[in-house]
Amino acid sequence: MESKELTERTNNLWADLKKKIRDLKVEKKNSLEAAQFSLAETDTAIRSLKSWVITHQFDCWESEVHFFKELKPPFIAKFIYFSRVISLLSSLPHSGTKLKKGIYESELEYLRYFSLENRDFMSYYRRNATYMDRKYFLRFQYDLDVKLAVDIHSYDERFSTSHDHLIAQIIAHDDYEIFLSTQIARLKEKSFEETLPKREVQWTAPKVALTELVFALHHTHCFNGGTTSLSETVKWFEEAFSIDLGNYHNTIAEIKNRKSSPTRFLQLLTENLTTYLEKEEGI
Known part of the structure; x- marks a missing residue:
């Protein structure tokens, strides 16, 4: 060489x-x-x-x-x-x-x-x-x-x-x-x-709104590729926000029986985000 x-x-x-x-x-x-x-x-x-x-x-x-x-x-x-x-x-x-x-x-x-x-x-x-x-x-x-x-x-x-x-x-x-x-x-x-002083993030909207959000995220398989159980997902949110969602199965049944707009909170999220994006486009 x-x-x-x-x-x-x-x-x-x-x-x-x-x-x-x-x-x-x-x-x-x-x-x-x-x-x-x-x-x-x-x-x-x-x-x-x-x-x-x-x-x-x-x-x-x-x-x-x-x-x-x-x-x-x-x-x-x-x-x-x-x-x-x-x-x-x-x-x-x-x-x-x-x-x-x-x-x-x-x-x-x-x-x-x-x-x-x-x-x-x-x-x-x-x-x-x-x-x-x-x-x-x-x-x-x-x-x-x-x-x-x-x-x-x-x-x-x-x-x-x-x-x-x-x-x-x-x-x-x-x-x-x-x-x-x-x-x-x-x-x-x-x-x-x-x-630094730690500041907790608290859920200040109604509990029913959080339950609606949790169910939507869970059934969209957003956590661990969809392998996380519903109870595990609920428990995580309860611990994260220091909140007790109670009997969430009864809550989701009440949401299901709403006469108009069962997914009221999710629609509100969509409307608020859409409004924000439209304002941003106008800047």
């Missing part, structure tokens, strides 16, 4: 992975589940990428630098990011806004510490500098005069250089910081909402 083909295949693999992650974010019911499935997809993609690279001989050093500086790190970054999200969400307490906020802030503090420890390389990377690329992003070599990861000898040197993993960490931490900041903002919003 030529280096150009490797680049094309890597770009296609990355595009496919991003699509799968987007789809999982929509499909899965919560962030933890989405992260778990996304991590599995990322792992599969990285394994494919590794199988292509470990025996590949790059056409030139520029192609090799491009791969390990630009193409590989986003994959590893996703793996790091989802691993951290899973670790965090799976250990969070179910309640306690203050406690959760403290945990998120501790994670942010770790990210700040990482930035301080690696500020020189982060500056090099974010400035798009290139003068050290041959030392940082070529395989089977590293310079002992530059700062190296303490576990560098644990890496597979066929698939790693001295600094590509550090770029992956930077990318992952950028995403993780956004995630943490979003979680903290949601906690603040939730805390603010909890301090």
